[in-house]
Amino acid sequence: MKNIITLSFALFLATFFVSAQTTDKIVKMNGDTLTVTVTNVSESTITYSYPRETVTTTINRKVVKQIIYQSGRVENISEPIVINGEADFEKVIITKDPNEVLGLVKKGDVQSKASKLYGKESKLRVTATDDLKKEAVKKGGFIILIQSDNFSMSPINNVTLTGVAYGY
Numbered sequence: 001m002k003n004i005i006t007l008s009f010a011l012f013l014a015t016f017f018v019s020a021q022t023t024d025k026i027v028k029m030n031g032d033t034l035t036v037t038v039t040n041v042s043e044s045t046i047t048y049s050y051p052r053e054t055v056t057t058t059i060n061r062k063v064v065k066q067i068i069y070q071s072g073r074v075e076n077i078s079e080p081i082v083i084n085g086e087a088d089f090e091k092v093i094i095t096k097d098p099n100e101v102l103g104l105v106k107k108g109d110v111q112s113k114a115s116k117l118y119g120k121e122s123k124l125r126v127t128a129t130d131d132l133k134k135e136a137v138k139k140g141g142f143i144i145l146i147q148s149d150n151f152s153m154s155p156i157n158n159v160t161l162t163g164v165a166y167g168y
Contacts, residue, residue, distance in 0.1 A: 023051055025068040026059070029080050029168045038067055044099065046077070062143070063103040063168070080168070081142040092133035093143040094163075101145050104166035110135040110144060111162045121151055124159040132161045141165025 026034040026048060036048040039056060046064055049056045064077040083091055095101070112131035114124040136144050144163040152158045 022070055024048070024070055027065045027068065028063055029065050029078070030063075038069070041067070041075075041077075045102070058102070060100065060102040060104065062100070083137055083142055086134050086137050089130065089133040089137050091142065092136050094129065094133070094146060095143060096146045098145060101143060101164075101166045104143065105168060107136070107139040107141040107165040107167045109162070110139065110141075110165050111160070113158060113160045115156055115158045117156050119157040121153075121157065121159065124151075124157060128159040128161045132163065136163075136165035139165045139167075141167045143167075 022037070023035050024038045026036055026038070026046065028034070034048070036050055038046060038048045040047040044061055045058045046061060046067070047056050047058045061077050062081075065080065066077055067075045069075070081091055081093075083089075093100075110132055112128045112135060114127035114131065116124060132144060136142070143166045145166065146161065146163045148160070148162045150158075150160045152160075
């Protein structure tokens with residue numbers, strides 16, 4: 001009887017150690033580590049599942065710093081976008097694709113408006129975009145998902161941009 005209990009315990013430990021060694025690790029930009037099985041790495045996303053689960057989860061590459069595979073190989077995925085104040089506003093990314101902000105943290109709504117008497121749309125758009133990026137920096141964001149982009153023409157031309165700033 002004692003041998004059966006010892007054998008059962010040894011089998012349990014062997015199963016535990018084998019399953020623990022057959023996982024990958026995803027290291028996120030915020031420092032969190034996910035112990036998972038990576039099933040697919042594409043240009044924009046990483047798909048994985050948790051041990052002993054069949055459901056898969058997809059995460060944006062921008063959120064992932066590196067993957068440490070079960071073989072020991074390390075794949076660097078993304079470099080963090082570091083913004084050290086308003087002077088770095090040009091590093092802020094503008095997107096209209098919701099998939100580009102998957103897994104990022106919403107930092108807040110941002111809005112900007114540029115107006116000028118008979119102003120040229122392209123110049124107004126540059127001004128409004130720069131102001132929008134500066135607003136995102138103030139909120140700790142590095143990427144903006146555009147919600148609306150409007151141009152109105154009259155003697156006073158206007159470009160109004162609204163979006164949501166996201167960060168790590």
